[in-house]
Amino acid sequence: MSLTLQQLQAHLGGLVFAPPEPAAAAAGPPTSPERSSPPESEAVPSSAATAPEPDGVRLVDYASRGVHLEVRTPASQVVAAAELLDREGFALDAVTGVDWIAQGEMEVIYDYFHPTAPWRVAVRSRIPRDHPQVPTISAVFPGANWHERETHDFFGIRFLGHPDLTPLLLPEDADFHPLKKDFAV
Amino acid sequence: MSLPEPFRLLAYLLGIMAFVGLNAAYLVWVERKGAGRFQRRPGPTEVGYAGLLQPIADAVKLLTKQVIVPPGADATLFRLAPVVVLAPALMCLAIIPFGPHLVAREINVGLLLLFAFGSINVMAIMIGGWASRNKYAIISAARVVSQDVAYEIPMLLVVITMLMVTGTMDLNQIVRQQAGAFWNWNLFKLAANPLMPVTFVIFYICMLAETNRAPFDMAEAESELVAGAFTEYAGMGFGVFFMAEYANIVVGCAVATVLFLGGWQSPIGILPGAFWFLLKLYALVFSVVWVRWTFPRTQFYGLLNLSWKILIPIALFTLILSSVMLKLF
């Protein structure tokens, strides 16, 4: 890959984000088209679970987190992020979800790795828990077809535009979503 | 020992049926022990000394199983198929000379009869597969037909070559022509056909393919089609197919022995007899078992390509070559 990590971060920041939306910019101005402010990266590891991060693209310490770049986007931008990463030659690692019941949100995580460069990018998007839906990226990465079906099985997240959102691992007639935090074991 | 003809024939037929039965049973033992040894394990050792009673145990098991005719299958054809597979093998063995006077019936068109009966085998497997009304069985039956038809042709070309070399269709005559030490065997008659060893190899390969033995066992490819044409057969129905497979191998090796290796003639020129025939026969059978456990399976179209594009041209060439040699010398 010919870009450096910083250039990739700039591209993602510039192309993925529309001008800052007032609702999403919770703390500080990280949605500027140029670079996110470096001090954010040190604060990332400990606060991720308790308060949702503002949208943006952040460099992350690989040795402590396992990811190089973390991108938080609104749900409408996941396809654009996927297309950009596809153009840069990334491969899809996994698509999964996390149920943040305490905050009334679900998070969809898209993991990407690059076959020839040592970089890992994670794209995350928060969606409301009672009406979870996000556009599908299976047109960009056919491998996402199965990952999205599995995420739908486990969380009930609807992927808009998916060709065949039937249960993959659960039985065909399953109407429950086991990984939701209010699903009794 | 001069019984009236019908009784002599009956005695021989009973002998042949016993021979086929014993062969089927104990060739299974040879195969399983051989497979074991090739795979660095002992093979059956539990039942009897060195597992020698294992075939008896297997036979008892097969006999006590319920024979199920699958619903919707053609019951007559379904029950007929195993019989049609086994009968021609018995008939072929009736005309093969085991020893100087040990032949059920001397017929002067023996070779023709052998291949006429041999072709019935194909039809029987087709009947078995079709009558089972099972997708796997039908696919397998279709494969068997195209495979066997493809390999009949080089086999017959080779046999015609041998016919020209020996000048007779009578199997007893063919064996008597190879009297003397082993250099008189048809395999080494390079004056008549310089490519005789090639001819023998082609015959051997065709024999493996006709009997659906590995590496040509696409029809019953276990890992794809479960048991192929025999999927729906249980108990003794399956047992009879199994017996027929080994009987066919014995017939094929016996024909190879008679045509190429001198039948009951001794390699050192003295003391000919049935003993030599059986020795050569079982050496060939052992090599068939050996080949099965050594090679992976070919692809189906690779198998057909081998026959149509490689074996037939070579067989035609040897045919023409030997006719030229015989004309000139």
Added chain:
Amino acid sequence: MTTEEIMAVAQGKAPNETFVLNLGPQHPATHGVLRVKLTMDGEYITRAEPVPGYIHRMQEKMGENRTWAQYLPNTSRIDYLSAMAYTHGYVGAVERAAGIQVPPRAEYVRVITSELNRISSHLVWFGAFLLDLGGFTPLLYAFDDREKILDLLEGITGSRLTYSYYRFGGLYNDVDEDFLGGTREFVAQMRPRLGMYRTLVTENIILRKRLEGIGVITPEQCRKYGATGPVIRGSGIAYDVRKVEPYSVYADFEFDIPVFPEGDSMARYLVRMEEMGQSLRIIEQALAKLPDGPVMAEKVPRVLKPPAGDYCYAVEAARGRFAVLVVSDNKEMAYRIKLRTPSFSNLSLFEEVSQGMMLPDALALMGSLDLVIPDIDR
């Protein structure tokens, strides 16, 4: 058939009738319970739809209902043939989360045992793949070699298949001289065996005809589906987590990544055979450089409560890239554990690649992908 239908067939105008053949879930060729719905036109496959989920155990929910240490044995059961690497992935993720440093001796032993496990997993694949293709004998030779590995690992871990040998911060049991001496002997006698496999099996003409040119997967397909491991290395891309994202002490060793550009089943076969040789190299170097010292980090709390956040750790398992994403909320149980398994991504490209292939070739392709079904279903 009516007269019109017969006339249509005779004139070659009838549409081809396809039929549906179910491969599995119980079938000798699908290694485990995988159902593949094949829509076939004669001998050709028009659509092959894998239907996984027959052995789905909801491992990820189990992760949320057990403490971090209680979940550790589960990781061996995801891909039981390559259990050490999977435990390594989970343990590494938790160590990254909790900031635990592993002593060097433990790291070296982890590398030795992971590589031994890789060889034993590839031996099982080798035997089973040849069995699918109709060669019954190599399976038993491969298992002969594998038995030696299993005996070695049983001496230090107590298990033959699902080891659970690693702990947070190191190992639970140090290696002894029996193990080290035995491993040296094993390496010495395994190299000629690999040569024997090459002569007897790899160079066999029938095998070559069955695998060369069959099931070509392009690098672009690998990338789009996220296929990793020997699948991507057999398509010409040198992606191996041990080199690209070096973890543990793999950076200390000198080894090559076998890459073959053709992308057919033969290329994937050769990648795995070569990998066994490279694993032997790594083991030799690790044995030579093995440092002394403790095998367990000090002061690892009994009840682990890693700081809140999400952490990812990836390893190169025998089948490809295995990554664990753990989300912790500072409790004794995980908030979310995501297991990214290689066979899941590798199988997802089967539908596209197998179109138009014949059934035996599609089975050769599936065997060359080296699937372990519990790995797909989790």
